[in-house]
Amino acid sequence: MKKQFLTLGLAALFLVACNDDDAPSEANLNLSINGLEDLGSSAQYEGWLIVDGAPISTGVFTVTDGGNLSQSAFSVDAANAANATKFVLTVEPIPDTDPAPSAQKLLAGDIANGQAALSTGVAPALGAFENASGKFFLRTPTDETDGNNGNDQFGVWFGNPGTPPTSGLDLPVLPEGWVYEGWVIGEAGPITTGRFTAFDEMDESNAFSGTENNAGPPIPGEDFFNNAPAGENFPLDLRGRTVVITVEPEPDNAAGPFLLKPLIANLPVDAATAPATHDLTVNQSGIPTGQVTIN
Template sequence: MKTYLSIATLAILTLVGCSNDDDASTASQTKNLTLNINGLEDLGNGYAYEGWVMVNGSPVTTGVFTVNSSGTLSQTVFPVDATTLDAGTAFILTIEPSPDPDPAPADSKYIAGEFSNDTATLTTDFGPAPGDFTTASGSYFLRTPTDETGMNNRNDTNGVWFGLPGMPPTADFNLPTLPAGWIYEGWVIGDAGPLSTGTFNDFSSRDSGNGFSGTQNNAGPPVPGEDFFNNLPTGESLPFSVVGRNVVITVEPVPDNSPAPFTLKPLASIAGPDTAPNSQSFNNNVAASFPTGTVSR
């Protein structure tokens, strides 16, 4: 009987030892990916961020997280298969629908970076991200070409158009051509909030919207912009002058997570009183608005 019990005890101890070894083996198969990113916005309901590492040219997810209204990430440390993480050559952050019906990365690849040893510095200027905005520049002018009551009513401060005035106006943006998943949008910050002038990717064509403009001149010249005559939301008053207001160009994800301006605001300027034929210059706003950070493994 004593011999039987000893064998049984030994068997139990052996099983316990095997279980612990298995746990240790499982734990050793994962490695932590740590995010240290500042400047990400709360995407609201229906969207989330997702990280990816590129392994042999293919994306492998590292996990999904959200950001609250204070800019705090819901998770910063992600256990990833160690072999996969060590083989990763780059990290990419995307904006995904939530819940996400597609296991592949969305087109809206936001910030990315190449691993140097165990760290990657993230910017919009790597791989499939939107591009390099460090030298972004451009001009705008105040004029109201859609005023159906005439062109000389001394109300040119009621409209803003992006480019240089002329007959016709011409494009003046130094901005990168955006990849799929992104689009430019113009804004004027009103008394009650931001007013969109429309989305665009072609600097030499009209933008997507003329919801506030008049009807003269087929709703505007062949550059993006807007006159502010009609349909202004509650809280705005007429006449609406652009002078003294912030004029902004943003880079928006497609599909767009919010009707408000997105974090990426490469160009911004407080409009002065000069009207066409004078133009005004945007300021480069990249340092103030673009996210920064690193990932480490």
């Protein structure tokens, strides 16, 4: 009888040992994200699992010109996968000398039952844009001395005309690592109107403004009279063109617009100048979204 119990005990221990050995040490993490773009040679994307409040990298990847991820399937520690509460996607520099996530947290999602829907509106990502809106007007205050010079089609300002003009943007306040930037689409491509974080102050640029002693109103915007980029002819008539607000990494990885373009307006060729205003509306195709699956 003792021999039988001993045999059964050894068998049970063997089964427990086998079960421990068979327990998976890794899990599969799969990404499906729409709206990402090639960041060039100076930046890349990196995924993170948040486990007990701490970030754990799931790996880096890039994106082709066609929007395809260089890698969408990753192996992660099974225990970390089981205990993760959130997934975060960041923009990281190349080379990246800091093992921690950058401040540029683009997408995030809360993990439940091995899945997370990714958006810009889940903390700690940068903000929700579903209800964003804006107004702008066409006028050239930096070319005016003793009154309107009758050339208001050459300037765009993000706000409501008045004395002084007031802000017309309704956008999330951005966290560290991000700034807004205005753009108009010229003959040769996008032309910046300047970067900004406050909606009721001047932006960081007046590179194309007029030569009169007028710094412009206390809102973001630009007149297009001087220093035309290659392929453009100034003054630039903005009627019939596209106006865009983007969210840019800070520091920025490229001179052109970043992939996140929450507000857009297409001006008609007969667009009225100030005091008329024009609406910026949410650009759903310019806001990335995605899904994470862990199994």
